[in-house]
Amino acid sequence: MNRKVTSLDVALRAGVSQSAVSRVFSGASASKSTQKKVREAAEALGYRPNRLARGLITGRSRIIGLVVAYLDNQFYPDAVERLSNVLQEQGYHILIFTVRGHGEHVEDTFNQLLDYQVDGIIAASVGISDELTDKCAAAGIPVVLFNRGHEGRTLSHVTSNNRAGAAKIAEFLVAGGHTRIGHVSGWMGSTTGVDRALGFAQGLADAGATLVGQEDGMYRRDVAAEMAEKLVVDQGCDALFVGNDHMAFGVMDHLRGTLNLRIPDDVSIVGYDDVSIASWVAYDLTTLRQPTNRMVSATVDTLMGLIERTGDTQHIEIDGPLMIRSSARRPKG
Amino acid sequence: MNRKVTSLDVALRAGVSQSAVSRVFSGASASKSTQKKVREAAEALGYRPNRLARGLITGRSRIIGLVVAYLDNQFYPDAVERLSNVLQEQGYHILIFTVRGHGEHVEDTFNQLLDYQVDGIIAASVGISDELTDKCAAAGIPVVLFNRGHEGRTLSHVTSNNRAGAAKIAEFLVAGGHTRIGHVSGWMGSTTGVDRALGFAQGLADAGATLVGQEDGMYRRDVAAEMAEKLVVDQGCDALFVGNDHMAFGVMDHLRGTLNLRIPDDVSIVGYDDVSIASWVAYDLTTLRQPTNRMVSATVDTLMGLIERTGDTQHIEIDGPLMIRSSARRPKG
DNA sequence: CTGAAAGCGCTTACAG
DNA sequence: CTGAAAGCGCTTACAG
Numbered sequence: 001m002n003r004k005v006t007s008l009d010v011a012l013r014a015g016v017s018q019s020a021v022s023r024v025f026s027g028a029s030a031s032k033s034t035q036k037k038v039r040e041a042a043e044a045l046g047y048r049p050n051r052l053a054r055g056l057i058t059g060r061s062r063i064i065g066l067v068v069a070y071l072d073n074q075f076y077p078d079a080v081e082r083l084s085n086v087l088q089e090q091g092y093h094i095l096i097f098t099v100r101g102h103g104e105h106v107e108d109t110f111n112q113l114l115d116y117q118v119d120g121i122i123a124a125s126v127g128i129s130d131e132l133t134d135k136c137a138a139a140g141i142p143v144v145l146f147n148r149g150h151e152g153r154t155l156s157h158v159t160s161n162n163r164a165g166a167a168k169i170a171e172f173l174v175a176g177g178h179t180r181i182g183h184v185s186g187w188m189g190s191t192t193g194v195d196r197a198l199g200f201a202q203g204l205a206d207a208g209a210t211l212v213g214q215e216d217g218m219y220r221r222d223v224a225a226e227m228a229e230k231l232v233v234d235q236g237c238d239a240l241f242v243g244n245d246h247m248a249f250g251v252m253d254h255l256r257g258t259l260n261l262r263i264p265d266d267v268s269i270v271g272y273d274d275v276s277i278a279s280w281v282a283y284d285l286t287t288l289r290q291p292t293n294r295m296v297s298a299t300v301d302t303l304m305g306l307i308e309r310t311g312d313t314q315h316i317e318i319d320g321p322l323m324i325r326s327s328a329r330r331p332k333g
Numbered sequence: 334m335n336r337k338v339t340s341l342d343v344a345l346r347a348g349v350s351q352s353a354v355s356r357v358f359s360g361a362s363a364s365k366s367t368q369k370k371v372r373e374a375a376e377a378l379g380y381r382p383n384r385l386a387r388g389l390i391t392g393r394s395r396i397i398g399l400v401v402a403y404l405d406n407q408f409y410p411d412a413v414e415r416l417s418n419v420l421q422e423q424g425y426h427i428l429i430f431t432v433r434g435h436g437e438h439v440e441d442t443f444n445q446l447l448d449y450q451v452d453g454i455i456a457a458s459v460g461i462s463d464e465l466t467d468k469c470a471a472a473g474i475p476v477v478l479f480n481r482g483h484e485g486r487t488l489s490h491v492t493s494n495n496r497a498g499a500a501k502i503a504e505f506l507v508a509g510g511h512t513r514i515g516h517v518s519g520w521m522g523s524t525t526g527v528d529r530a531l532g533f534a535q536g537l538a539d540a541g542a543t544l545v546g547q548e549d550g551m552y553r554r555d556v557a558a559e560m561a562e563k564l565v566v567d568q569g570c571d572a573l574f575v576g577n578d579h580m581a582f583g584v585m586d587h588l589r590g591t592l593n594l595r596i597p598d599d600v601s602i603v604g605y606d607d608v609s610i611a612s613w614v615a616y617d618l619t620t621l622r623q624p625t626n627r628m629v630s631a632t633v634d635t636l637m638g639l640i641e642r643t644g645d646t647q648h649i650e651i652d653g654p655l656m657i658r659s660s661a662r663r664p665k666g
Numbered sequence: 667c668t669g670a671a672a673g674c675g676c677t678t679a680c681a682g
Numbered sequence: 683c684t685g686a687a688a689g690c691g692c693t694t695a696c697a698g
Contacts, residue, residue: 007676
């Protein structure tokens with residue numbers, strides 16, 4: 001294994017100074033002839049600038065820390081892929097940290113992220129404490145929450161319009177003629193879970209209906225299935241809004257497979273996210289689509305604005321459409 | 334935003350030299366009293382060592398580059414999560430690069446990875462050209478292929494035993510009484526696709542059966558569905574081995590949803606991977622389980638051995654069990 | 667054990 | 683435009 005080739009090696013071969021080499025690769029001014037000599041020497045030697053060294057001096061690592069949980073919920077790998085693509089286009093790369101959903105180790109994770117001198121942090125599906133917010137602020141590292149809101153006004157966040165979306169679902173279910181409507185919520189320790197539950201309740205109220213029951217599905221298939229059974233069997237619900245698609249699939253499997261109920265004949269099911277599985281015929285789930293592409297763009301734009309100090313803290317909510325499929329009874333006419 | 338706190342700040346406050354601070358944090362020798370003074374000062378100042386600076390001098394970034402495609406196939410996010418967890422335990426972190434499945438941009442991706450001075454590279458579901466292999470070797474960066482083999486002997490790789498696994502499936506299908514057996518293969522441009530096809534053909538031959546037809550599913554749901562239709566409708570297959578679960582779900586959806594066939598009554602379907610969706614009752618897919626945990630451990634162990642120069646190139650194939658569920662007819666008795 | 671010094675591979679004022 | 687020099691925040695021989 002050969003010694004690493006550095007800018008000095010290139011300089012020697014090209015017959016210019018090391019600074020000249022640096023200038024060529026950092027896009028600073030350099031004459032055509034210097035450019036040419038340097039590029040040829042670099043090519044011959046297989047030289048590429050060391051980004052860590054560059055980062056040390058510029059204070060920009062071009063690394064974005066991404067904290068993510070729930071990778072078994074297809075929404076997240078999909079979002080990670082799109083975030084990665086958009087960030088790569090801008091010359092940034094993702095250092096990924098996986099955590100459990102309910103907030104353990106998040107602090108430790110953030111510390112490690114800061115050690116790596118990331119230029120910014122995207123926290124997907126993870127809540128952030130005030131201390132952590134302060135610490136990042138003190139370190140000058142901008143944070144954007146993806147698919148999670150934040151109580152305070154200090155952190156940027158990008159979500160779909162969870163309240164409006166859930167209200168749309170409520171309206172749809174009532175219009176479908178359902179009278180015993182229940183909600184298997186997302187984890188009520190998350191803003192997303194809370195906002196969807198709030199919006200749903202409000203939507204029902206606006207349509208003159210009431211919620212028969214609500215249980216916390218904890219974003220888990222098994223828990224959601226159990227809660228759905230409680231709502232349907234014990235409380236006689238004939239329609240369920242399930243807080244995300246991932247849980248909704250578990251609910252459908254349990255209702256059909258174990259309880260032998262028909263969907264939507266016996267129970268209507270509506271989810272939230274519109275992950276690609278939702279359109280698979282085995283589920284054909286009616287669900288509110290999260291506008292992932294626009295959420296991703298907004299997240300990256302916000303983060304870049306913060307990093308480059310051209311933008312400010314943003315709280316963005318994007319409306320998504322209801323994807324009407326066959327898992328829930330459709331309104332007549 | 335405060336200026337970054339450095340080891341010098343800590344040294345000043347603790348009344349020791351900057352080297353002493355460094356020693357405390359790098360675990361080199363330091364007296365109890367120095368340790369104490371430094372830790373207190375660091376705590377008070379909120380100091381944490383800059384890993385980039387450390388990496389510059391040690392030549393170890395503690396970053397592992399992970400190149401991955403097909404994130405819509407649940408096998409990969411699952412593997413990424415486990416790789417990330419195991420690596421994190423060892424003090425490494427993952428810089429993630431997403432690429433398309435069929436090998437474009439892989440070269441560019443690797444270059445960027447090298448720019449970041451990664452200590453090693455894991456390529457999941459990505460093939461590597463010989464030039465790329467050489468380049469990484471020249472840079473002294475070890476590469477381990479995950480879930481892909483490699484023609485040459487120079488690259489380490491970890492897979493399940495694709496041939497044995499596929500042979501096991503062939504045996505199972507023949508024992509189930511099927512006589513018209515087809516294969517929707519994984520992309521034949523990948524070693525995984527090829528090995529499974531080879532093993533399947535061999536398994537059939539060993540069981541005294543022959544393959545009715547084989548089509549390339551390209552690891553895509555839609556393509557696989559189309560090829561399955563060809564095999565079943567045009568060639569009268571009554572059993573299909575589909576090269577991975579992700580395609581198998583697409584095939585099942587198409588067969589049941591569009592062609593109105595019953596599984597396994599009309600057609601038996603067997604997949605490969607045993608992603609968690611496979612056990613969902615909507616599919617209940619008979620499939621060969623990839624031993625993901627062991628593959629991940631083997632991958633990380635191999636990579637660590639290479640990085641620390643304590644280990645050698647490895648070619649590891651791990652056997653996985655056939656998970657018998659209801660998507661394929663079971664042998665009698 | 668500990669401090670002063672050199673150096674990792676770059677970027678960036680500063681003169682010329 | 684270009685080179686010499688300082689410096690980013692660390693680690694690590696080298697003396698003491």
